[in-house]
Amino acid sequence: MMYNRLLTTILLIGLHLAAISQVHLTRNGTIRFFSETPLENIEAVNRQVMSALNTETGEFVFRLPMRSFAFDKALMQEHFNDNFVESHTYPNAMFQGQILDIESIDFSSTGEFNVVVQGELTIKDVTKTIRETGVLNIHEDHIRAQSVFIVEPGAYNIRIPTRYARNIAGEIEVSVDVVLRPQ
């Protein structure tokens, strides 16, 4: 049911975005996460992020398959999918929100703008409102959107078994980097 709800939501947003036709998008955005503990550092990269930005309204969405996170070690990747995020049950993560004060950004000329993004981040079966800072780089033929923020696994019902608790940080650094081109 959750998948259908997410799909419906994204399509409705898509409808709204497309209707205004100021949509920039990518199907291969990048999201990384980084966990640092005294025992080990763990990094994973996902390059299958679908993301769209409406430059008129500031609406911003991204959705990604959790199984596309690539780890250095195969065992970590298995634990991540099977035990931590349970990607067989919750195959996607999603953000839908808004870049605030979008009218102050001049998309007609190149430049760099600090922005605030607010919206709902869904991981597993938990949706939380987040408010984060980011940077928009306006280029002639694309927009690059970047943000780094912290996610606490426990807040999204990601339970780390006791035997791995010392290997995985309580705060995970998440980096979003998407190069959006006109639709």
Place this chain on the structure above:
Amino acid sequence: MKIWKIILLIIAIAAIAAAFVVYFFIYSKPHRDYERAKPDLEIAAEDLYRAFIEDEQMAAETFNGKVLLIDGTLSGVEQVADDMVVLYFVFEEGMFGGEGVRCTMLVNHHEQALQMEAGLEIVVKGLCTGFTGTDVILEHCSFP
């Protein structure tokens, strides 16, 4: 006394061997070789896309994490980055443009992929990692 020394030596060697096995064959075991992997399922690219459109949850349970051998008419090739080449099949025009199946190729298949043109009937093997709302994603793809 001599026997005890031999027993201790054997225990020490066994412990080192066990640590070696755990480190190299469990903790640092290599990723699966998807190029050589036997496909779990064979399906037409369009049927795969339709399965996710019609019932995403059931399709996810059926295909995610499986090595698929898909066939279909190629819609195009995209060099996303220096190290990323994607073959794509489009079956519908959606809110965000063409929707279908996107196959991220293994590096040693980039050259062959970049020579392909739209309209070719092709067969590709890869790991299904999920659905983005617009496209079914296959990664570690190769030509069988």
